[in-house]
Amino acid sequence: MTSNAPAARIRVLVVDDEPLARANILHLLRANPEVEVLGESDSANRAIEVIRKQKPDLVFLDVRMPEYDGFDILELLGAELPPAVIFVTAYDQYALKAFDAGALDYLLKPFNNARFACALDRAKERITHRRQASAKMDRLTIKSAGHVLFISVADIDWVEAADYYASLHVGGKTHLVRRSMNDLESDLDPARFCRIHRSTIVNLDRVRELRFDSDAEYELVLHDGTKLRLSRRYRKDLQARLGKSVDIKVPR
Numbered sequence: 001m002t003s004n005a006p007a008a009r010i011r012v013l014v015v016d017d018e019p020l021a022r023a024n025i026l027h028l029l030r031a032n033p034e035v036e037v038l039g040e041s042d043s044a045n046r047a048i049e050v051i052r053k054q055k056p057d058l059v060f061l062d063v064r065m066p067e068y069d070g071f072d073i074l075e076l077l078g079a080e081l082p083p084a085v086i087f088v089t090a091y092d093q094y095a096l097k098a099f100d101a102g103a104l105d106y107l108l109k110p111f112n113n114a115r116f117a118c119a120l121d122r123a124k125e126r127i128t129h130r131r132q133a134s135a136k137m138d139r140l141t142i143k144s145a146g147h148v149l150f151i152s153v154a155d156i157d158w159v160e161a162a163d164y165y166a167s168l169h170v171g172g173k174t175h176l177v178r179r180s181m182n183d184l185e186s187d188l189d190p191a192r193f194c195r196i197h198r199s200t201i202v203n204l205d206r207v208r209e210l211r212f213d214s215d216a217e218y219e220l221v222l223h224d225g226t227k228l229r230l231s232r233r234y235r236k237d238l239q240a241r242l243g244k245s246v247d248i249k250v251p252r
Contacts (some may be wrong), residue, residue, distance in 0.1 A: 005086070005128060005145060008034075008131075009033075009034055009035060009036040009060070010034055010035050010057050010124055010127055011036045011038050011054070011055075011056045011057045011122065012035055012036065012037055012038060012042040012052065012056055012057065012058045012059070012204055012237040013038045013039060013040070013041065013047070013050060013054070013056040013058075013082075014026055014029070014039075014041070014058045014060045015040070015041045015047040015059060015060065015062060015070075015073075016040075016042065016058075016060070016061075016062040017042045017064075017065055018062070019042070019052060019065055019087070020084075021043070021062070021063060021088065021109065022040045022044065025060050025088065026040060026243045028117075028120075029054060029115065029120075030083075030206070031097050034124065034186075035120075035153035038050070038054050038056050039054075039096060043065075043066070043067065044065040044066070044067040044072070045067055045071055045252055047059075047061075047066075048073060048074060048076055048077060049098070049202040049214050051077060051080065051082060052077070052080055052110070052228070055080075055082070057083055057084060057123075057127045058082060058083070058084040058085075058086065058089050058123045058127065059082050059084070059085050059086070060086050060107075061073065061074075061085055061087055061088065061103075062087075062088055062089060062195065063087055063088075063089035063091060063094050063098070064089065067071045068100075070087055070089075071094075071097065071098075071101055074102065075231075075233045078098065078124075078233045078235075078236060079239055080195075080237075081102065081185065083126060083127050083130050083234065084103065084104045084122075084123040084126050084127055084196050086106070086107060086119050087103050087105070087106060087107065088102055088107045088109065088122060089106075089107075089108065089109060090108070090109040091160070092108055094106075095108075100198070100250050101198070102198065103120040104119075104122055104123055104126060105122055106203065107119055107121070116135060119231055122223065125179055126182075129183075129186070130186040138152070138153060139152050139153055140141075140156075140168065141154070141226070142168075142175050142176070142177050144175075144176070149175065151168060151170060152172065153188065153192075153218055154171070154192075155170050155171060155224070156170055156193075156203055156226060157169045157170060157171070157202075157203055157224070158200065158202045158206065158222065158226070159181070159182050159184060159193075159200070159201040159202075159204060160199060160200055160202065161198070161200070162176065164168045164178065164179070165177060165178050165179070166179050166181060166184055169226075169243060171234045179222060181195075181198070181199065181201065182195070184201060185201055188201065192204055192205060194234070194237070194238055195234055196220060196228060196229075196230045196231060196234050196242055197228070197229055197230065197234065198231065198233075200228055201227070201229060202220060204241065206222045206223055206224075207221075207222060207223075207242065208221050208223045209221045210230070210238075210242065215238050217229065217230075218230040218232075218235055220238075
């Protein structure tokens with residue numbers, strides 16, 4: 001029987017404009033049998049192209065790049081963002097912004113082998129969890145005040161980030177679950193749920209229309225009248241997925 005080990009390897013891309021920095025990361029990655037190195041890039045434009053085409057599981061991404069910085073790359077990728085991104089930089093002032101942008105970890109140069117291994121292990125854990133998660137999660141279990149509540153995923157209207165929790169909006173009620181938005185996004189059925197903002201996931205079945213608000217920004221209107229802001233980063237993917245199933249209204 002043929003082993004399925006190669007299929008489980010973590011596929012990694014290294015993006016950094018410094019040759020020595022790339023060489024160091026590549027050396028550490030190639031020493032790990034669970035990793036498949038897809039390649040390296042010193043160009044932001046080339047990196048975006050490779051990510052879209054090869055869809056790596058993990059990207060080590062420099063913050064400062066000649067064409068775009070690492071945050072620009074994430075915004076341009078939008079919904080095509082890899083499951084795990086680890087920022088690598090010599091500047092500590094971007095750490096908070098990196099985590100806000102959805103980065104899994106922040107490696108500050110120079111880092112030692114142990115720190116690198118820790119970051120890689122975190123990435124493996126997230127990617128393995130995503131691979132093992134069912135494509136369709138039927139329900140969420142919420143523990144609160146001595147009670148256990150089972151929420152049917154199909155009943156969720158939209159999800160909102162709330163510090164270390166996520167708020168599930170279900171038929172006019174709100175339930176808190178201690179899960180990150182990234183984890184929920186990976187577990188929820190992508191055919192039904194779509195991320196529209198770094199702090200918002202919506203059930204596509206609940207969307208009534210897509211329109212401009214008074215500030216010429218896109219917003220979604222749900223069947224119950226709820227209005228949700230649509231981030232530019234996720235706009236193209238959402239419009240492609242909605243197609244002609246909802247109205248697009250522009251104020252006169």
